[in-house]
Amino acid sequence: MIPFLSDLGGADGSPAGPASPAPRRSVTGAALAAPSVAAGGDRARKVLDGLRGRDRQEHMRDTGTI
Numbered sequence: 001m002i003p004f005l006s007d008l009g010g011a012d013g014s015p016a017g018p019a020s021p022a023p024r025r026s027v028t029g030a031a032l033a034a035p036s037v038a039a040g041g042d043r044a045r046k047v048l049d050g051l052r053g054r055d056r057q058e059h060m061r062d063t064g065t066i
Contacts, residue, residue, distance in 0.1 A: 014026070046063060049063075
């Protein structure tokens with residue numbers, strides 16, 4: 001059987017370390033987003049609604065501004 005390089009240890013005779021580093025926890029984009037970015041997303045949604053040709057009354061009803 002051929003040993004893996006991780007089983008052999010270091011070139012200086014030091015013992016082998018772990019085969020792989022500890023898994024890293026991923027951070028979602030929502031956790032990184034600042035409150036101002038989240039508010040900007042709401043503004044972008046309102047702009048896109050306007051670009052889609054929705055009438056003003058329907059837009060205001062959907063966004064809760066009336």
